[in-house]
Amino acid sequence: MKLLNTLHGSTHETPPCWMMRQAGRYLPEYRELRAEAGDFLTLSYTPKYATEVTLQPLRRFAFDAAILFSDILVIPHALGMSLRFEAGEGPVLGRASTLQEFSNYFKVSKDTYHQHLDPVYKAVSSIRENLEDDKTLIGFCGAPWTVAAYMTDAKPSKSIDNLKTWAFQNPSLWAEEMLNLARISADYLSKQVEAGAQVLQIFDSWAASVPAVLFEDAVMNPLQEMCRLLKDKHPETPIILFPRGVDSRTLEMMIERFGDLFDGLGVDYSTPLEHVAHLQKHVTLQGNMDPMVLMTDPETVKAHVEDTLLKVDPTQRYIFNLGHGVTPKTPTQNVQAMVEAVQGK
Numbered sequence: 001m002k003l004l005n006t007l008h009g010s011t012h013e014t015p016p017c018w019m020m021r022q023a024g025r026y027l028p029e030y031r032e033l034r035a036e037a038g039d040f041l042t043l044s045y046t047p048k049y050a051t052e053v054t055l056q057p058l059r060r061f062a063f064d065a066a067i068l069f070s071d072i073l074v075i076p077h078a079l080g081m082s083l084r085f086e087a088g089e090g091p092v093l094g095r096a097s098t099l100q101e102f103s104n105y106f107k108v109s110k111d112t113y114h115q116h117l118d119p120v121y122k123a124v125s126s127i128r129e130n131l132e133d134d135k136t137l138i139g140f141c142g143a144p145w146t147v148a149a150y151m152t153d154a155k156p157s158k159s160i161d162n163l164k165t166w167a168f169q170n171p172s173l174w175a176e177e178m179l180n181l182a183r184i185s186a187d188y189l190s191k192q193v194e195a196g197a198q199v200l201q202i203f204d205s206w207a208a209s210v211p212a213v214l215f216e217d218a219v220m221n222p223l224q225e226m227c228r229l230l231k232d233k234h235p236e237t238p239i240i241l242f243p244r245g246v247d248s249r250t251l252e253m254m255i256e257r258f259g260d261l262f263d264g265l266g267v268d269y270s271t272p273l274e275h276v277a278h279l280q281k282h283v284t285l286q287g288n289m290d291p292m293v294l295m296t297d298p299e300t301v302k303a304h305v306e307d308t309l310l311k312v313d314p315t316q317r318y319i320f321n322l323g324h325g326v327t328p329k330t331p332t333q334n335v336q337a338m339v340e341a342v343q344g345k
Contacts, residue, residue, distance in 0.1 A: 003064040003136040004198055006319060007238035007263045007284050015314045016064035017342040018138070019291075019335070021325030022057040023069045026332065029056050040085035044070050050123035055130060060332065061339045065136040065199070066127060068192070070120055072142030072203060075185060076151045078116035079105040095154045099166040099174060102152060106180045110187070117188060121195040128196030139197030141189055143204035143243070144181040144222035156206050167214050175217040182222035186229040193234045201240040201266070202226060208245025208270075215250075219243065220257060227261035240286060242266030244324065248275040255282050269323025273311040280317045288323035289338075294330045298337035305341035 003016035024030055030053055037043040053069040073091050077083040082094035096102035128137050149156035152163045167174045189200050210218045227239055239262040251265055259282055267276055267287035293304045312318050320342045
């Protein structure tokens with residue numbers, strides 16, 4: 001298992017490769033299955049569908065890992081928040097309008113929470129059973145700040161005003177609820193490991209939107225708590241953190257603060273890979289080609305892959321990936337060109 005072994009410190013002639021959102025709309029077979037399922041939630045919560053979608057890209061491309069097909073919003077959904085997916089609009093999540101309402105969601109019983117998420121755990125087990133032995137299965141969830149942003153502001157791409165306001169108005173209660181969200185998220189990931197996940201990735205998609213004065217309680221403390229809880233239960237399961245949009249100094253701070261509790265750092269395309277290459281001696285780096293490169297042509301893709309590999313030592317602690325998720329209109333021949341270039345073909 002090339003990817004799993006790399007996270008444990010093994011070296012290889014060429015790096016392992018996978019890409020975020022590799023199971024999805026750019027594949028015609030995905031679109032067919034989505035039409036059969038009828039809606040995104042049915043696709044996500046039906047183990048046979050989630051298994052098939054997860055495995056589809058590995059039938060086309062020589063990726064080294066499969067990542068569970070699901071969504072970061074299944075956690076607030078399991079806590080009792082309404083969720084639907086609208087065509088052309090994406091997820092529509094119910095919104096907590098006050099800090100107290102936000103807090104109330106964390107009072108749901110563990111049995112209710114895990115019963116709701118049981119189809120996800122069943123999907124993980126099914127994927128593991130059907131995945132080739134040399135491929136790694138990645139489980140995932142959203143980081144507390146990112147999930148909370150959706151729970152309180154609905155469209156965090158525009159603003160995260162409510163969550164920030166509550167943090168300034170009642171910092172102690174807000175910080176405690178962020179830790180509560182960290183704990184239930186870690187519990188969800190732990191169940192994925194028990195079901196068969198071999199690596200875990202935590203997506204903090206909106207980490208760059210955190211004001212500096214809130215970063216400790218919004219990002220650092222919750223992620224550290226999640227990693228601590230997971231390593232206590234599953235010490236051999238690697239954890240990859242993906243704090244999107246943060247600078248190289250922040251990544252260094254995370255390693256200094258709790259680098260003994262995680263194994264990989266995803267680097268997005270806004271951070272020059274050469275600026276963090278020195279961190280390979282501490283952690284496995286992952287990233288960071290811009291997904292829009294895949295909208296060009298095979299020769300351009302190959303050139304960008306080769307350029308990316310020059311910025312790190314690809315034989316050491318490094319996983320090739322995009323700096324964000326693959327886009328829906330990506331030509332499949334360009335993905336093939338990327339994988340072949342990573343493998344030196």
